[in-house]
Amino acid sequence: MTLAIVLAAVAAVLLLFLVLTFNRLVRLRNETKTGWANIDVQLRRRFDLVPNLVETVKAYADHERETFDSVTQARAAAQRASGPAAAAQADTILGGALNRLLAVSEAYPQLRASENFLALQQELADIEDKLAAARRYYNQTVYRYNTVLQSFPAVIVARALRFHEREFFETDTRDAPAVSLAQP
Secondary structure: OHHHHHHHHHHHHHHHHHHHHHHHHHHHHHHHHHHHHHHHHHHHHHHHHHHHHHHHHHHHHHHHHHHHHHHHHHHHHHHHOOOHHHHHHHHHHHHHHHHHHHHHHHHOOOOOHHHHHHHHHHHHHHHHHHHHHHHHHHHHHHHHHHHHHHOOOHHHHHHHOOOOOOOOOOOOOOOOOOOOOOOO
């Protein structure tokens, strides 16, 4: 009877160890999946957001350039105008161009193209910071998961239940992606 109780207690402890180890491995494996999903979200955010931001800044810079170009052209046309009709037409065009310029300057009291570029850079830095944080989280969870997989006695359960090590997320580049605003 005592032997049966001892065997039952050993079996219960062994079963409890197996269940706790299995649950810990599953939790850590799921944390690594969550970590990878976080990286994937930030990569997708970068892939989706960066081109949109670049196009937005390009469109703004083009609009601003068009406004200044139209003012310059209208001023030159007004200076070249000869006769009242041509001068009136040139003045109307120049007035319209100046109104657009004033609207731009009212909406953007300082030269805002540089601020838009700074905003683009800030958004890129934000994406890169979040991506770096997601990488750190993922690599830390992979580290914990792989350590448990390789540690005794969990290694016995892990091998028996076919848990596999995860790879760390390592990049070849250390710099933020290059962004070009040059027209092709």
